[in-house]
Amino acid sequence: MGIREQVATELERTRRRSAVLTDAVDDADLVRQHSPLMSPLVWDLAHIGNQEELWLVRDVGGREPVRQDIDHLYDAFQHARRDRPQLPLLNPAEARAYVATVRDKVLDVVDRLPAAPDPSRRLVQDGFAFGMIVQHEQQHDETMLATHQLRAGLPVLSADPPPASLTPVGGEVLIPAGPFDMGTSTEAWALDNERPAHRVDVPAYSIDAAPVTNAQYAAFIDAGGYDDERFWTPAGWQHRVSAGLEAPLHWTRDGGEWHATTFGRTAPIVPDAPVVHVCFHEAKAYATWAGRRLPTEAEWEKAARHDPATGRSRRYPWGDDDPTSRHANLGQRHLTPAPVGAYPAGASPLGVHQLIGDVWEWIDSDFLPYPGFSAFPYREYSEVFFGGDYKMLRGGSFGTDRAACRGTFRNWDHPIRRQIFSGFRTARSVSPSELA
Template sequence: MTDPDIRARAAAELERTRARSRVLTDAVDDDDLVRQHSALMSPLVWDLAHVGNQEELWLVRDVGGREPVRQDIDQLYDAFKHPRSDRPTLPLLGPAEARAYIGTVREKVLDLLDSVPLEGRPLVEQGFAFGMIVQHEQQHDETMLATHQLRRGEPVLSAPPPPASAGSVTGAALIAGGPFTMGTSLEPWALDNERPAHQVHVPAFFIDRAPVTNAQYREFIDAGGYEDRRWWTDAGWAHRQEAGLTGPMHWFGDGTYVRFGRREPIVPDEPVVHVCWYEADAFARWAGKRLPTEAEWEKAARHDPASGRSRRYPWGDEDPGPQHANLGQRHLSPAPVGAYPAGATPAGVHQLIGDVWEWTSTDFHGYPGFSAFPYKEYSEVFFGTEYKVLRGGSFGTDAAACRGTFRNWDYPIRRQIFSGFRCARDPLPGEAV
C-alpha cells in the first residue's frame, strides 16, 4: 500500500471502530455504564476510558511525541495494576468525562496521522501502531459485548438474525500430513504472537467440518456427560464440581437460553457457545475424539493443498466479507452450521472464522524466534501452561482483529467469552490417509 492509502485505511478503521464503541456504550444509561455487571468484567465506562488511554500512550505520546492529555489517570487504566473485580472502587472518569477524554485524544490522533512519518521505526512501519490501537479497541468492544451478555435488565442491543444454513454440513475432513507455514511475517498489522512465519510438520488428521452444535452438545448432557468422571481431566472434574457446571453458561434446563436480555428457545443447529475448555475437552473425549492442536487448526484453516501455500483465510487471501463469515457484531448470535459456504476451505471445513472462538488443546507460547513487540505485556507475560489458545474469532470479533493467524488465549475455566469448539481425531489403524 502507498503512504496515502495506509493513512486513509488507518483513519477509516479508527472511526469505524469508535462507532462500534459508541453503540455499545450509548445503548445504556449512565448508571449502567458505571455498574459492574459481573466480577469477571470491568464497568463499561472503564473499558471506554481505557481504550482512550492506550490510544494516548501509544499514538499521542509515543508516535506523535506530544504532550500528555491526562497523565494523571494512567495508573487508573493500567490493566495490570487493577484486577477487574477492583475497578469499580477506583476514582474513574464518569461517563461524560470519559467521552470527552477519548474525543480529545482522537482529535489529536487524527491530526498527527496527517503528518507523522510512517517509516524509520518498526512501530510506525505500514501504520502498525494505528493498527495495533484499532485492534486493541476492537478487542475491548468484544469484551464490552460480553459484558452486555452478562447485564441484567431490558434488552438494549439489536441486530438482524444471521443467515440460514445453505445446506447440511456433517462429518470430518481429512487434512493430509506434511509441512505448512504457520504464523506470518508479512501481515502488516499482525501482532507479535502471530510472528514469525515458520514451518511446522503436522501428521495427517481428521477435523470436524463444522463446530459442535447445540443439538450435539445436548446429547452429551443427556447422556450424563456432566456426571461421568471418565470424560474429564482431574482439573476439569474438580472445576465442574466446584463451579456446579451442568451445561453451557446462560442455558436453562427447559430448552431455552438468554441472549442479550432475551430468553429464547435454543437453536439446535447453531454452534454451542459459552463453554469452557474443560467442557469442550470432556465432550471431545465422550465423542471419541479430541480437541485439535493449534497447529492442526491453523493448517486446516490456511493450508491450500493445491498450491502448498498458506492463505490469509480459509477461503483465500480476500478480506472477510458478509458472505464469508459471521464477524463484527453484525448479528448477535452464531449462525447455523452451513450458513457461510463461501467461507469454507478447499477441504470443505466450514465456519473456521467467526461465529465462536474455538478452543484448541495447545498452551499459549511464543513461536520459534518470537520477539516481544512493542511491549512484553501484550503476549509474553501470558506464556505458559495456565492459558489455552483459542482460534478463529466469534460473531463479536471484528475483522480487523481476526485473521487466519490471529491467536487468542484464556484460562480453561472461562465461559463468559464467546467460546465454542470443534473436534479432531487421529486416523484409525489401517484407515486410508
C-alpha cells in the same frame, strides 16, 4: 487507499462500534459492574482512550500528555477487574470527553504521517501502531459485548438474525499429513505472537467440518456427560464440581426443552447453531465422550490456511481477501452464532466450514511463543502470558471484528472461562491403515 486514509477509516469505524456499546445504556449501567469477571463499561471506554493516548499521542506523535494523572487507573496490570469499580474512575461524561480529545489529537498525528515508509521507525511501518490500537479497541468492544451479555434488565442491543444454513455440513474432513507455513512474517498488522512464519510438519488427522452444535452438545448433557467423571480431566472435574456446572452458561431447562438467554432475550436453543459459552474443560469432556479430542493449534491453523493445491498458507480459509458478510459471521453484525452451513463461501479448500467467526474455538494447546519470537512493541502484550494457565482459542466469534481476526490470530484465556463467546470443534488422529 493510502495508509493515512486506511488508518483514519479504521479508527473511525471502530469508534462507531464503541459508541454503540456505550450509548446503549444509561450512566448507571455504564458505571455498574455486571460481573466480577468484567470491568464496568466506563472503565473499558476510558482504557481504550488511555491506550490510544499512550501509543499514538505520546509515543508516535511525540505530543504532550492529555491526562497523565489517570494512567495508573487504566493500567490493566495494576488493578484486577473485580477491583476497578472502587477506583476513582472518570465518570461517563468525563470518559467520553477524554476519548474525544485523544482522538482529535490522534487524527492530527495521522495527517502528519510520512507518505513514504521510514525504515527507522518500525512502530509506524505500514501503520502498525495505529493497527495495534484499532485491534485493541475492537478487542475491548468484544469484551464490552460480553459484558452486555452478562447484564440484567431489558434488552438494549439489537441486530438482524444470522442467515440460515445454505448447505448441509456435517461429519469430518481428512487433512493429509505434511508440512505447512504457520504464523506470518508478512501480515502488516499481525501482532508479535503471530510471528514469525515457520514450517510445521503435521501428521494426518480428521477435523469436524463444522463447530459442535447446540443439538450435539445437548445430547452430551442428556447422556449424563456432566455426571460422569470418566469424561473429564482431574482439573476439569474439580472445576465442574466446585462451579456446579450443568450446562453451557445462559442455558436453562423449560418444560424439558433447553433455552438460552442471549442479550436479555430467552428462546429455545437453535439446534444447528454452534454451541457457545462453554469453557475448555467442557469442550474437552465433550470430545472425550464423543471418542475424539480437541485439535492442536497447528492442526486448527493448517485446516484454516493450508491450500493443498498450491502448498501455500492463505490469510483466511477462502483465500487472501478480507472477510465480507458472505464469508463469515463477524463484527457484531448478528448477536448470535449462525447455523452450520450458513457461509459456504467461507469454507476451506478441503471443505471445513466456519473456521472464522461465529464462536472462538478452544484448542488443546498452551500459549507459547513461536520459534524466533521477539516481543514487539512491548512485553506485556504476549510475552508475560507465555507458559501460564492459558489455553488457546482460534478463529474469532460473531463479536470479533475483521480487524482483529485472521487465520494467524491467536487468542488465549484461562480454561475455566466461559463468559466469552467460546465454542469448539473436535478432531481425531488418523492411523496409517486408514490412509492406505
